[in-house]
Amino acid sequence: MTTSGIPTAPGALPLVGHAPRMLRDPLRFVAGLAAHGDLVQVRPGTSRVVVVCRPDLVREVLLDDGRFVPGGRPHAGPGAAGPAFDASRMPGYAAVMTEHVERVTGRWKDGRIVDVAAEARDIAAGAAFGAVVSGGASRAAARRCVRDARMVLDGAYRRTFPPVPPVRPPTPGGVRRAAAHRRLRQAVKGFTDAYRAEGADRGDLLSVLAGVHDGGENEAPRTDGEIADQALAFFGAGWGTTAGTLAWALHLLAGRPDVQRRLHLEADAVLDGGGAAFEHLPHLEVTGRIVTETLRMYPPLWLLTRTVSADTELGGHLLRAGTDLVCSPYLVHRREDLYPDPGRFDPDRWTADRERPGDAYLAFGAGSRRCAGDAFAVTATTLALASIAARWRLLPVRGGTPRARAAGTISPEGLRMRTMSRAAVPSRTREGTA
Numbered sequence: 235m236t237t238s239g240i241p242t243a244p245g246a247l248p249l250v251g252h253a254p255r256m257l258r259d260p261l262r263f264v265a266g267l268a269a270h271g272d273l274v275q276v277r278p279g280t281s282r283v284v285v286v287c288r289p290d291l292v293r294e295v296l297l298d299d300g301r302f303v304p305g306g307r308p309h310a311g312p313g314a315a316g317p318a319f320d321a322s323r324m325p326g327y328a329a330v331m332t333e334h335v336e337r338v339t340g341r342w343k344d345g346r347i348v349d350v351a352a353e354a355r356d357i358a359a360g361a362a363f364g365a366v367v368s369g370g371a372s373r374a375a376a377r378r379c380v381r382d383a384r385m386v387l388d389g390a391y392r393r394t395f396p397p398v399p400p401v402r403p404p405t406p407g408g409v410r411r412a413a414a415h416r417r418l419r420q421a422v423k424g425f426t427d428a429y430r431a432e433g434a435d436r437g438d439l440l441s442v443l444a445g446v447h448d449g450g451e452n453e454a455p456r457t458d459g460e461i462a463d464q465a466l467a468f469f470g471a472g473w474g475t476t477a478g479t480l481a482w483a484l485h486l487l488a489g490r491p492d493v494q495r496r497l498h499l500e501a502d503a504v505l506d507g508g509g510a511a512f513e514h515l516p517h518l519e520v521t522g523r524i525v526t527e528t529l530r531m532y533p534p535l536w537l538l539t540r541t542v543s544a545d546t547e548l549g550g551h552l553l554r555a556g557t558d559l560v561c562s563p564y565l566v567h568r569r570e571d572l573y574p575d576p577g578r579f580d581p582d583r584w585t586a587d588r589e590r591p592g593d594a595y596l597a598f599g600a601g602s603r604r605c606a607g608d609a610f611a612v613t614a615t616t617l618a619l620a621s622i623a624a625r626w627r628l629l630p631v632r633g634g635t636p637r638a639r640a641a642g643t644i645s646p647e648g649l650r651m652r653t654m655s656r657a658a659v660p661s662r663t664r665e666g667t668a
């Protein structure tokens with residue numbers, strides 16, 4: 235595509251373009267692009283994409299889905315969430331989240347080392363499944379569905395930016411995933427039939443998809459296949475993103491004992507030894523800022539892709555129809571001119587008295603594709619973090635430092651930490667030892 239006048243990122247090699255650099259360290263590569271212009275061309279192989287680096291241009295792209303058509307990630311469908319993420323549903327979702335934090339942390343032992351990313355995935359999977367199917371599934375059925383959904387999703391996200399081989403031979407993993415997908419559809423159909431037979435709104439996403447929520451009788455009914463796909467898309471959108479945020483927060487806190495201490499003080503004062511519930515949310519200010527700052531540093535969806543629908547102008551450049559664009563929340567969040575010392579984990583950037591660039595926080599995207607589950611995600615992560623902090627202190631261990639794995643989401647691979655029970659510390663000295 236013609237992208238005349240737009241600088242190309244340095245370091246492209248014949249045939250493979252920037253692919254080697256992108257594969258070696260995709261996050262560093264992407265964050266470095268802002269130094270080369272407001273729009274920068276990148277060659278992930280023989281193709282070209284234009285990366286949008288200036289936050290106001292990123293917003294222009296995300297807000298205008300007529301000129302810049304969304305693509306890449308699985309799409310839940312317009313308005314699919316319906317009332318599933320109404321404020322009225324949050325207390326119920328919060329209770330599910332807390333239950334899963336209790337379940338997972340209940341098996342932690344004082345002084346042991348845990349795989350934090352795996353534990354966070356377990357917590358988030360239960361919570362995300364609970365938001366989709368809150369009742370009506372036995373524990374065993376829920377566990378089976380979560381296992382199958384994870385298997386399907388693990389292979390589903392195609393990389394949007396680093397190069398992928400165009401044709402992949404069938405693999406044993408692919409065959410297992412196809413079987414898991416079939417089981418999942420079958421299970422969702424079973425739940426949907428039960429919801430419809432009962433006709434009651436259970437306050438979850440499936441009630442909306444099955445059309446048994448208030449006002450559902452006025453909507454066009456979805457087919458079983460559509461319901462299963464949308465349920466899976468929601469689970470997929472919510473699971474890895476929330477899990478990654480929780481795991482990164484625990485890792486970042488370990489590097490800032492002073493912040494961790496404030497988190498513990500807040501959790502002690504607000505939760506008073508119990509698990510976090512929805513009504514605690516307004517009082518968990520420090521925890522909320524930690525979540526916001528974690529999402530600034532590691533926005534799980536770090537690449538948002540769009541395609542130019544017809545010749546248009548952006549930032550003073552002509553873009554031809556068909557040009558592929560990439561907007562990266564990670565790139566914007568790591569711009570030194572917007573967030574001074576961007577590599578520093580500093581939740582106090584988000585106190586009310588600090589100035590911040592208005593349009594430069596893009597963890598949840600913008601426009602018609604803006605995250606439908608943002609309130610759910612923030613509520614769930616904040617409550618999970620507070621519940622964990624009330625009882626546990628997680629310490630870094632040698633060899634447990636994570637590698638930021640940037641595929642569909644940015645996840646902390648290999649993050650292992652030692653779980654120290656805070657109950658074992660005399661209460662008088664608890665806050666001093668964090």
Ligand code: HEM
Pocket residue numbers: 296304307308309310311312315362365467468469471472473475476479529533534535538539596597598599600602603604605606607608610611612
């Ligand atoms: C920390 C957690 C999360 C982050 C950072 C996040 C981020 C995002 C972003 C950036 C987008 C926009 C994608 C684009 O413009 O192409 C998006 C879309 C979406 N998110 Fe989230 N998300 C999170 C959690 C959730 C949860 C928990 C759910 C639901 C349970 C959810 C459901 C969705 C849906 C349905 C869309 C729209 C998808 C579409 O229309 O294509 N997200 N999310």
